[in-house]
Amino acid sequence: MTQTAEAIRPAPSAAPAPLLGVRNIEVVYDDVILVLRGLSLEVPKGAIVALLGANGAGKSTTLKAISGLLKTEDGEVTRGEIVFDGERINGIDPDKIVRRGIFQVMEGRRIVADMTSLENLKLGAFTRNDREVDADLDMVFNYFPRLKERTGLAGYLSGGEQQMLAIGRALMARPKMILMDEPSMGLSPLLVKEVFAIIKKINRDLGVTILLVEQNARAALSVASHGYIMEQGKVVLDGTADELRDNEDVKEFYLGGAGDQRKSFKNLKSFKRRKRWL
Numbered sequence: 001m002t003q004t005a006e007a008i009r010p011a012p013s014a015a016p017a018p019l020l021g022v023r024n025i026e027v028v029y030d031d032v033i034l035v036l037r038g039l040s041l042e043v044p045k046g047a048i049v050a051l052l053g054a055n056g057a058g059k060s061t062t063l064k065a066i067s068g069l070l071k072t073e074d075g076e077v078t079r080g081e082i083v084f085d086g087e088r089i090n091g092i093d094p095d096k097i098v099r100r101g102i103f104q105v106m107e108g109r110r111i112v113a114d115m116t117s118l119e120n121l122k123l124g125a126f127t128r129n130d131r132e133v134d135a136d137l138d139m140v141f142n143y144f145p146r147l148k149e150r151t152g153l154a155g156y157l158s159g160g161e162q163q164m165l166a167i168g169r170a171l172m173a174r175p176k177m178i179l180m181d182e183p184s185m186g187l188s189p190l191l192v193k194e195v196f197a198i199i200k201k202i203n204r205d206l207g208v209t210i211l212l213v214e215q216n217a218r219a220a221l222s223v224a225s226h227g228y229i230m231e232q233g234k235v236v237l238d239g240t241a242d243e244l245r246d247n248e249d250v251k252e253f254y255l256g257g258a259g260d261q262r263k264s265f266k267n268l269k270s271f272k273r274r275k276r277w278l
Helices: 059-067 069-073 094-100 117-123 133-143 145-149 159-171 189-206 217-223 241-246 248-253 270-277
Strands: 020-029 033-043 048-053 075-084 102-105 177-181 209-213 226-231 234-240
Touching: 020 059, 020 069, 033 048, 033 059, 033 075, 033 234, 048 059, 048 189, 048 217, 059 069, 059 075, 059 094, 059 102, 059 177, 059 209, 069 075, 094 102, 102 159, 117 133, 117 159, 133 145, 133 159, 133 189, 145 159, 159 177, 159 189, 189 209, 189 217, 217 241, 226 241, 234 241, 241 248
Parallel strands: 048 209, 048 226, 102 177, 177 209
Antiparallel strands: 020 033, 020 075, 226 234
16 A cells, blocks of 8 residues: 555654743732733754844843842742743742853953952853863963963953953853853943954854843844844834834834935934834
8 A cells, every 4th residue: 555745754853942031920029019021032052042122122121030040139920930951940940040051141240359460250150160261261261362361350451341341250150151241331342343253153153042132233133143122111013133124114223224304303202112012
């Protein structure tokens, strides 16, 4: 008895589970203030994903929910779940999340100013007890050779060097995933280009997955494969980096490409953006 081609065709394989899945989470501060309103996103293993939006959209809160840092600001995930590498992580302590492979580079760098660059880097390896820390220091200096030359206190580094130090400190934890919060903040255009080139190189060379929060949408989309746009605590649009770059609304509100179409600042109100996208 012969089988038809349809009968013998292999079933399509299921898509691999994302490394990080944020599923319909709500975040409340001080038991009263609702900041995230059913936010969902996915980050595939080995990818760079950009999370874009205006000030107050909830981008930094999203990263703190993932890394477990909400507790330090009297915030909590009150609904939904965050799954990393197949395991639910919301509700566990930040140091345990670091040990599972997530490290957050905070907005404003948050380096320890009265410690040296080397001491700051070694802080990134505080969860490790292996003997390869020195080898990883050499790896960080390979990406950021200027840090090897700066032997004094980290507080005397330039803004760009401090950002490099913050990223290097994250690498010392040997993370599976880095959460980056506004890495371009306060940097000159030349340094922004340099830092984002290094981010892309780290992702390519080491396979580290990156979730990137950034107001410089053009820079973020230049290195990301996928992006999400947030407004008022939820995702209103997502797509590949190319799709977002070509989207007329994204051009108008985030890439400065509106031209003569933007006749009034009234059109920049977030609720009008949401009405157009939803």
